Amino acid sequence: MAKRLVIPGELVTEERKKLGSHVFVREGKIYSDSIGLVNDEADFASVVPLEGKYMPQMNDVIIGVIISERFAGYGVDINSFYPSFVSKKELREVLKPGSIISAKIMKVNEFNEVELGSIRLFFGGEIIQVTSVKVPRVIGKEGSMLNILKGGTGSNIIVGRNGRVWAKGGNTDLLRKAIEKIERDAHMDHLTDKMAQYMQEQTGGKKPVQENNEEGMFGEGEQ
């Protein structure tokens, strides 16, 4: 492993550098504030965390689960600090507690409360949970990991930034196993190559039949 693993309060560097995420300065030295891998460049120091809750960010696409219905809308669990809310005015379809939606975060306030937009309803499928800080590894560089997963399992996959992966069709058992493996080995190098090999072993090199049900994936939401 090329990158150094640090725990909260451990020294990142003694030099003066620009501060990235998950670092802080005490007495002129840079320390980590969570457990993660050091990213120490020439004029920039940051820590990529290995654990943590989802911090809502503007323009993220997330996957939410409806948890309650009220007069004017629905309460949505977005796997963050608080549940969010979707107004019935923005929706054409009727939702029920348990419905799965994807949404874009339009606004985040200083309490990390969010406003959701561009809501789309999913029919069927299942949800796989990932630690939200490991979502970038599930997607990979320019979607490379996601393509391996899609190719190997033949599922339709949508990854929400909040640590929920929605999948339908194909070999979802294999997908679940593969994602578990990614999560376990998220801190290692060359993960994409390893996963490609893993997929090869599991499927025996056979290309699964791509079920083409893109049409049936979404309800009549916007977009």
Added chain:
Amino acid sequence: MAKKKEEQIIYVDSKGKRLSGRKTDELRPIKITAGVIPRADGSAYLEWGQNKVFAAVHGPRECLPKHTASPYKAVIKFEYRMATFSVPDRKNPKPGRREVEISKVCGEALERAIFVEKFPNTSIDITVEIVDSNAGSRIAALTAASVALADAGIPMRDMVTGTSVGKAGGKIIIDLDKDEEDAPDAVDIPIAMLPNSKEIVLLQLDGVLTRKEWEEAYKMAEPAIAKVYEAQKQALKAKYLNGEGDAHKAEKKGVEGQ
């Protein structure tokens, strides 16, 4: 009542050995495992001598009831609990004066380390269950809780690490066990600090200690705390370095302090 005079217990013998065979500045063996409770956001299991402790962290999450939330910072809700079978006689499961006090002081100690201002309006719930106890359980609880917090990915200035120092049989010793705590002249000082900045976050003293004795005790505590910190560090890193395959050989999961 007692006909013959009770035999004098020698807490530290001429060779500097204690009742348990430890040296005066020797800790009990420490074993920590991080991430033992999958449903919690972060968790840890700690064995410190005979003490056995589970710590679980949930959050930051919505602070309920809502009037307890603060718009400036995350509220730390620390709960220290002892199992009914954790002591020789059955312990009443109702939280008593002692548990409420320990929950308060430990929560405040951790609050100093956590970047609470990053999560306004939320609460961080820490539950520590003492499964077996033999003196020094509040420090064990605090040590386990801070590993669990790091495992949950909550941003912290530093770990919180501690040990107890004290006096038994007229000698200053570190990490007292139950026999030593029951000495007639026993003094027990749980002390917790942020090991990198040496900032003390918890210090309690009952009994009488001279100024000189206290200075000696503090001098012994500092290196002991460094050892506990090392055990915490190893426990957290072991979770990742243990990964199957790859160049790094698996380190042992728990780390024996001392």
